[in-house]
Amino acid sequence: MASPWRMIGGAVGLVALAVGVLAVVYLTAPATPGPDLARSKASAKGVFTVAIAPEMGDIRQGELHSWLVTLKTRKGAPVEDAKIIVGGGMPEHAHGLPTSPEATAYLGGGRYRIEGVKFSMSGWWQLKLGISSPVGADQATFNLVM
Ligand SMILES: [Cu+2]
Secondary structure, X not given: OOOHHHHHXXXXXXXXXXXXXXXXXXXHOOOOOOXXXXXXXXXXXXXXXXXXXXXXXXXXXXXXXXXXXXXEEOOOOEOOOOEEEEEEEEOOOOEEXXXXXXXXXXXXXXXXXXXXXXXXXXXXXXXXXXXXXXXXXEEEEEEEEO
């Protein structure tokens, strides 16, 4: 008959083994390639540095809101007289944006207001900005997870 101590020792050993296996699985699992959530980045061809920020802070699913886009040259000079076309959608659902956001104002300092953005469901969204300006044309894609 097994002594209680041996049984306890066996149980502890099993737990330790399980923890070890989980640790190995965890450490060797490939990192899930979540979308890059940076809100400031170089545009696709490197013409601009583009930053986005919600104008009012919090973004709530299903509510119309506006974003401020800040456009700078790679040397940091504000980009004026830019035209910004907004597209996007949910890459995993193959649908576009539920609204047609538009650039409605230039606020100075390379900042533009984009109005009419809505994320109608939870998940991974992309906002794609097509930018043309006297400095050049380029585009930038931002990922957002609601
Ligand atoms: Cu969707």
